[in-house]
Amino acid sequence: MISMEEGGVMVFAEQEDGMVHPITYELLGKGRELAEKLGKDLSSVLLGYNIEKEALELIYHGADTVFLYDHPSLKDFDVIRYKQNIVSLLKEEKADIFLLGATPIGRSLGPRVAAAMETGLTADCIELDIDGADGSLVQIRPAFSGNIIARIKTRTKPQMATVRYKVMKRSHRDTMRKGRIVRREVKEVSETGIHLLKKEPLKGVDISEAEVIVSGGRGLRKPEDFKLLEELSRLLGGTVGSSRPLVDEGWIGREHQVGFSGNTVKPKVYIACGISGSPQHLFGMRDSEVIIAINKDPSAPIFKFSDYCIIGDLYEVLPALIREIKKSVGE
Ligand SMILES: Cc1cc2nc3c(=O)[nH]c(=O)nc-3n(C[C@H](O)[C@H](O)[C@H](O)COP(=O)(O)OP(=O)(O)OC[C@H]3O[C@@H](n4cnc5c(N)ncnc54)[C@H](O)[C@@H]3O)c2cc1C
Structure with missing residues (x-):
């Protein structure tokens, strides 16, 4: 029309x-x-x-x-x-x-x-x-x-x-x-005081474009344990996300934060590891196509929003998952 x-x-x-x-x-x-x-x-x-x-x-x-x-x-x-x-x-x-x-x-x-x-x-x-x-x-x-x-x-x-x-x-x-x-005729403004010196390519990840996100929350014990999540996301061709507390602690960069005050993401698969499912976190990922949650607390709110619920310790579940995926891709 x-x-x-x-x-x-x-x-x-x-x-x-x-x-x-x-x-x-x-x-x-x-x-x-x-x-x-x-x-x-x-x-x-x-x-x-x-x-x-x-x-x-x-x-x-x-x-x-x-x-x-x-x-x-x-x-x-x-x-x-x-x-x-x-x-x-x-x-x-x-x-x-x-x-x-x-x-x-x-x-x-x-x-x-x-x-x-x-x-x-x-x-x-x-x-x-x-x-x-x-x-x-x-x-x-x-x-x-x-x-x-x-x-x-x-x-x-x-x-x-x-x-x-x-x-x-x-x-x-x-x-x-x-x-x-x-x-339309362009209004020309000769001097705006803004000069572009150089364009820097985007550093790090653009999590909002990722098709697979493996996210970690306070269920992780130490910053180095993100390696487990990195390994799984590498095998799945994805990227690593995080809940806010770990970003606030400086364990991972802010560009990885999912949620209300971070990024809104809509990947094909979102794997939440040791994340409780606060409204602020859910806000940023609840429209993901498939949500898989790993949490040792069966009453964790994230399970209400998940397609697959794995009740268990992420330190047992993640290595097992990684092992099986590696076997299936012949690594
Ligand atoms: C203004 C404002 C904005 C905010 N914005 C955001 C935001 O953008 N993103 C965000 O994420 N949060 C945000 N928050 C914080 C939010 O309210 C929650 O505090 C936060 O999401 C909780 O993070 P979490 O799920 O990692 O931690 P927790 O709530 O502490 O949950 C940890 C979970 O890990 C599980 N767990 C523990 N050990 C294991 C294990 N070994 N294996 C498996 N599971 C385990 C526990 O059962 C628990 O469910 C915001 C808050 C405010 C006030």
Whole structure:
């Protein structure tokens, strides 16, 4: 549907070096649903250089219109340049809703756009809906350490939210979908005070992309015991995760933390070893496809959320598992 009606839902399409961040497709999936509830259009704004092909992808993933800002000055993310162009677009298009990913780029851009638009911003949403009574955006996110789920509404427009990566379903790609690509004139800002000196490749793991995660909790006795988890995850082609206390103790880097104040993960297999299953930990991994828990306490809450429950000592279960897997792969 492409209506000429004002407003609608707009999604910030995040890209780096021409690679669209997958959160964009998750936002388009949810954005489509919201736009249909409102009976309005779903648009997306894409900024960068030589990115016309990516604009088409956004249409295949659900956008009715893509506002394209293609210019050498936008090649690398610059929060001031991006903000200037997005703010004028939002003012012209009078979007009702503007969504960004809760990624480092989205978290940096969102508040600046919101301040310039004199509107609110709800960070780190895990769900979004439309209030059937007044058509406003209901922004849903955990509050008070995840003990309650708050439903937040904004009086001003656009209603803005950042959304956590991997909490929403990615939109379906349909190459038959039609839409408009509208090239916009780029507002050039010659000097923003930001100079990119060098791009450093991501160090360590990106746990949110892992297909298998073997996670350890306070059931581990000492930092060196992570080696057991590393061995199992290596055999399964996965990566190691952790509950927060071990990260706080400095046993493992923060990039491995799963949960409310860490990463949200959705692997094919999540193996929780010596993790009790606090609401804050569950928040980050409960949408995993298959959850296997190893815990010596049969009443551990994690078992209520697990597909396979192994009641036992991880120091006996893990070596046995590793031995069997090694046998089957001939190591
Ligand atoms: C604001 C806030 C944010 C937070 N964010 C996060 C977060 O992002 N991620 C997170 O994980 N936590 C977070 N927490 C902490 C959270 O509340 C819990 O304290 C934490 O998840 C508990 O970690 P755990 O399961 O490893 O430890 P515990 O709860 O102590 O559980 C250890 C488990 O190991 C089992 N066990 C012991 N020995 C063995 C053995 N030999 N073999 C098998 N099982 C064994 C025990 O039966 C127990 O169930 C947060 C807390 C707050 C207040």
